[in-house]
Structure formats: C-alpha cells, structure tokens
Amino acid sequence: xxxQPLLLALSRRFDQVVRDPIWGDIHLDASLEAxxxxxxxxxLDGIRQLGxxxxxxxxxxxxxxAHSLGVYQLARRMALSLLERGQLxxxxxxxxxxxxxxxxxxxxxxxxxxxxxxxxxxxxxxVLAGELILGEPLKDLILVCGALPETVxxxxxxxxxxxxxxxxxxxxxxxxxxxxxxKIDYLTRDAYFCGVPxxxxxxxxxxxxxxxxxxxxxxxxxxxxxxxAALFSKYQMYRSVYWHPVVRAATSMVKKAVLMxxxxxALRPESLYGxxxxxxxxxxxxxxxxxxxxxxxxxxxxxxxxxxLAYDGSNPVHxxxxxxxxxxxxEASLAAACDISDSDLVIDIPEPISFEADLRVVGGGRTESxxxxxxLFGGSKAxxxxxxxxxxxxxxxxxxxxxxxAGLAGELLS
Numbered sequence: 213x214x215x216q217p218l219l220l221a222l223s224r225r226f227d228q229v230v231r232d233p234i235w236g237d238i239h240l241d242a243s244l245e246a247x248x249x250x251x252x253x254x255x256l257d258g259i260r261q262l263g264x265x266x267x268x269x270x271x272x273x274x275x276x277x278a279h280s281l282g283v284y285q286l287a288r289r290m291a292l293s294l295l296e297r298g299q300l301x302x303x304x305x306x307x308x309x310x311x312x313x314x315x316x317x318x319x320x321x322x323x324x325x326x327x328x329x330x331x332x333x334x335x336x337x338x339v340l341a342g343e344l345i346l347g348e349p350l351k352d353l354i355l356v357c358g359a360l361p362e363t364v365x366x367x368x369x370x371x372x373x374x375x376x377x378x379x380x381x382x383x384x385x386x387x388x389x390x391x392x393x394x395k396i397d398y399l400t401r402d403a404y405f406c407g408v409p410x411x412x413x414x415x416x417x418x419x420x421x422x423x424x425x426x427x428x429x430x431x432x433x434x435x436x437x438x439x440x441a442a443l444f445s446k447y448q449m450y451r452s453v454y455w456h457p458v459v460r461a462a463t464s465m466v467k468k469a470v471l472m473x474x475x476x477x478a479l480r481p482e483s484l485y486g487x488x489x490x491x492x493x494x495x496x497x498x499x500x501x502x503x504x505x506x507x508x509x510x511x512x513x514x515x516x517x518x519x520x521l522a523y524d525g526s527n528p529v530h531x532x533x534x535x536x537x538x539x540x541x542x543e544a545s546l547a548a549a550c551d552i553s554d555s556d557l558v559i560d561i562p563e564p565i566s567f568e569a570d571l572r573v574v575g576g577g578r579t580e581s582x583x584x585x586x587x588l589f590g591g592s593k594a595x596x597x598x599x600x601x602x603x604x605x606x607x608x609x610x611x612x613x614x615x616x617x618a619g620l621a622g623e624l625l626s
Contacts, residue, residue, distance in 0.1 A: 215295050221305040221358070222292055222312070230281060234401050235415075238285045243357040247313065252320050252350055253277055258488030262402060263326030264462035265453055267512065269406035272453075276319045282401055286393030287315035289419050290386065299424040302379050310359040311383040314367035315393055317354075320344050323484065324492040328466040331536065331563050332474075334481050342369040378427050386429050390439055390569040390582070391418055399445050402453060410448035414438065425572050425579060433575030439582050443567050443589050447597050455562055457517060461607050462509040464560035469496065469506030471540060472555065476502050504555045508609070515558060515607035519621035523561060523602040529625065530604065533561055546606075546624055550617045556609035567597045 226239040230248070240248060247253065256277035265272040291308055294300045321340030323329045342365035344350055354361045366374045367384045374380040386392060396413045403411030421435025431439065453459070473479035478500060487495075493510055496503040508514070524530050532538045539559050547554040567589055569582040583589070589597070606621045 215298060215300075218300070218303055218305060218308060219292065219295050221308060222288060222295070232278070232281060232285070234282055234397070234404055235285045238281055240284075243353075244284075244312065244316065247316060247350075247353045247357055248281065250349060250353055252344060253280065253316070255488060256280060256319060256322070258490060259322060259324050260489060261326070261398070262406075262453075263324070263328060263489075264459050264466075264509070265326070265402075265406065265456070267462060267514075268456050268458050269408070269453065271405045271407055272402065274401060274405045276322055279397055279401055280316055280319050282397035283318060283387075283393045284312060284316040286396055286415060286419075287387065288312055289415070290393060290422060293419045294422060294424060299422075302382070302427070304379060306358060306360050307363065307379040307383065309357055310363040310380075311367060311387070313354050313357050313359040314364045314383065314387060317341060317345060317350070317364065318368050318387065318394065320350075321485075324487050324489045325466055326463070327563075328463045329470060329484065332467065332470060332484075333536075334484060336369075338369040339371070340485060341365070342372055382424070382427055382429070389429060390571050391422070391429070391431065391435075391442055395442060395446070399442065399449060402449060403445075406453055408449075408452060410452060411445045413442060413445065423574055425574050428572065430572040430574050430579070433573060436573045436582060436585065439569050439571055439573075440589060443569060443597075447567060447601070450565065450601050455601060457605065458514060460560050460562065460605060461514045461517070464558045464605075464607060465505040465509035465515055468540075468543070468555075468558045469502055469504070469509075471536060472502035472505075473500075475540070476500075478502060501553070501555050504609075505558060513610070515556075515609050516613070517605050518608050518613055518618050519604075519606040519625060521604050521622075521625045522599065523604050530561075533559060533604065542624060546617075546620060549620055550614040552608070552612045552614065556612040558607050560605045560607060562602050565598060565601075567595075 225241045228240045228242060228245040230238045232238050257275050259276045261274050261276055261279050262272045291311060321337040321344055323337055345361050345365045351361045354364055363380055366372045366380050367387055370384055396415055399411035400413050418438045421431045421438060423430045423432060470479060496507045533542060543557050543559050544554040547557045571582050572579050573582055604625055
C-alpha cells in the first residue's frame with residue numbers, strides 16, 4: 213500500500229485537540245477521542261502514575277490516563293515519521309490504527325500504587341489489558357476506530373499469539389523497547405512532575421532518527437546517542453526517584469501486606485484486579501494484622517531503615533531472598549529473634565532491571581547491536597549500573613526496633 217493513503221489514515225480529521233503540559237496540543241479524530249473519554253480510560257484518572265513517589269516529590273500526582281495520552285502522541289509521531297520516509301513498506305491502515313489504539317490503551321489493566329505489586333503472583337497487567345480490549349465496551353469502540361481488537365491485544369500482550377505477522381511484531385517491539393513511546397513519555401513526564409531534570413528526552417530528535425531494519429525498529433548512527441541518553445536517564449530516575457529509599461520503604465510495606473493477606477487467605481488475586489487507588493486503599497480498612505504495613509504506608513507512617521547492603525547475585529543468601537516465600541520466612545525469623553511482630557519488619561529487594569539495549573544501529577555500511585558498540589552502556593558495563601542501584605534494605609516499624617536488630621540484620625545479609 214502506498215504511503216499517501218496511510219498518511220491520511222493518521223492525519224485526516226484529527227481535529228479534536230487535548231492540551232498536555234508535556235507534548236502540547238495532542239490531536240485525535242472523533243473515534244479516538246470517544247475511546248479516550250470511555251470509562252476504561254477515564255478510570256485511569258484514579259491511578260497515579262508513581263504511587264508513593266509523591267511522598268518525596270509532592271508534584272508527582274499525574275495519572276496513568278495522562279501518561280497513556282502521551283504514549284499515543286509519541287506513537288503517532290513515530291508512525292508518521294516512518295511513513296513519510298518510506299520505512300514501513302509492510303504497513304496497513306488497520307495495523308497502523310491498531311498501533312495507535314494499543315498505545316492509548318496499553319495501561320488499562322494496570323495495578324494501583326505504581327509497581328508495588330509487580331513481583332507478586334498476579335496476572336500481568338498486559339494480559340488483563342488484552343482481556344479488557346476483547347470485551348465490551350472497548351471492542352466496539354476499537355472497531356469504530358478502524359482498528360482490530362485482536363491485533364491491539366497482541367501488540368500490548370507479547371505472550372498473545374500474533375500469527376507471526378510482521379506488522380504486528382514490529383508494533384509490539386516498537387511499543388516496548390529501549391526507545392519506545394512508553395519509556396520516552398514516562399521518563400519525561402515523571403521528571404517534569406517530580407521537578408527533576410534527569411528524565412527529559414529529546415523526542416523530536418528520536419523520532420527523526422528512527423529506522424526500520426529487517427522488520428525491526430533501529431536508529432541511525434546519530435540516533436545512537438539517544439539510546440545512551442534514554443538509558444542514562446533511566447539510571448538517574450531509578451537512583452533519585454523510583455528507588456529512592458523512602459519510596460522503597462512504602463513499596464515494600466504494601467507488598468508485604470498483600471503477601472501476608474494472600475498467605476492468610478484474606479486476599480485473592482482477583483480482588484486486586486480492576487482497582488484504582490481509592491479501591492486499593494479500601495482493601496486495608498478494618499482489623500487484621502496483615503493490613504498494618506500497607507495501612508501505615510498509605511497513611512505516610514513509613515518504617516525506618518535499620519540495615520542496607522548492596523545486592524550480590526553471587527551470594528546464595530541474597531539469591532534466596534529474591535524468592536518471596538523465603539523472604540517472608542526470613543522476615544518472620546528475624547522478627548522472632550528480636551521479639552517483635554512479623555508485621556513490623558520488612559526486607560526489601562528491588563526487582564531486577566536491565567540497562568541493555570537490543571536496538572540495532574545502522575550506518576557506515578554496517579548494522580550492529582547497540583550493546584556491541586563502545587560507550588557508556590556497551591558490553592558488560594550495563595551491569596555496573598544495576599549493581600550500583602540495587603540494594604537490600606531492612607525496614608522496621610518505628611518503636612519496634614531493638615538494640616540487637618541491626619547486628620542480626622547484618623548477620624542475615626552477610
């Protein structure tokens with residue numbers, strides 16, 4: 213299909229304008245605007261993008277819906293740029309429209325309180341999003357947008373069969389990669405609302421440097437600096453925002469309460485699906501020892517750190533503590549040794565993250581992986597950034613600490 217009809221499919225009658233503090237005027241057509249104002253999308257107004265981060269950065273109260281709109285804007289700009297430069301020979305109108313809808317709907321299954329529930333034995337939010345997309349009212353709204361609900365679900369949920377379709381595979385990689393519209397928006401938006409300069413991305417430059425190489429997103433040699441900038445911004449945002457010790461305290465307390473509730477049979481995974489922040493807070497009303505850590509965290513009464521150590525993947529004790537069941541056993545043993553309640557102590561280990569990039573760099577008559585190039589994140593250097601960030605911490609409820617606790621905690625982590 214020639215580029216002209218496809219360009220029209222992404223630009224004709226896009227006369228509905230939503231103002232955004234990050235990207236300015238964002239244009240939608242009538243069908244996409246109706247989708248944006250539908251209940252599954254407006255429901256995301258009740259979920260803060262960064263959850264407990266507002267404890268440290270009070271401005272960080274932006275929502276998943278605002279973020280979703282930003283991802284849509286960047287996805288549309290990327291698609292238009294690639295089409296204008298003849299980079300999408302396999303594109304179809306239905307595929308492109310499905311990509312825009314996937315960008316707008318990618319977070320509709322997301323859990324409340326940021327990523328506090330990420331490691332728990334729950335259905336991934338991408339899977340939940342796919343199920344919502346294939347049901348009403350979204351299915352009909354998506355069809356009106358000129359998109360295919362099955363394709364939209366497959367772009368968001370990478371475990372859903374795509375039929376080895378080149379176009380769908382390309383869009384799902386473009387929506388979830390090192391220079392994806394999701395990452396560019398959340399780094400930039402989070403930095404803006406936190407009032408820090410670390411996450412800002414040069415979106416215009418990134419859009420111009422994108423290419424398609426063998427059906428996959430790539431960048432030219434000048435664009436390689438954008439990959440490095442995005443990875444370094446990610447590092448700085450994790451260091452100063454996402455994994456700030458106060459944020460980790462709140463995150464680990466909520467996670468501990470949910471695990472205790474599930475172990476006691478008081479919480480089922482299904483009770484955590486489809487909640488906004490207010491519904492999540494309601495779970496911890498009333499009596500129950502398992503509710504104490506989350507209730508304290510949500511009220512701002514955070515546990516205090518009594519021990520901290522860099523995570524060492526070669527240490528079998530540290531490796532064991534990555535297992536949530538073994539971590540709870542260690543928490544109970546340490547609490548018993550100090551004669552405090554097991555609800556008064558939590559061990560926090562942030563989830564694994566990566567600073568590697570499989571994006572291809574095209575130029576100088578060759579194509580190579582970004583990680584094969586010399587630079588700040590080349591080769592094994594990316595692992596050093598993870599090692600500098602990932603720390604094991606033990607937090608205790610104020611007033612519950614014992615003189616022996618720090619020593620026992622040090623012995624546990626050694």
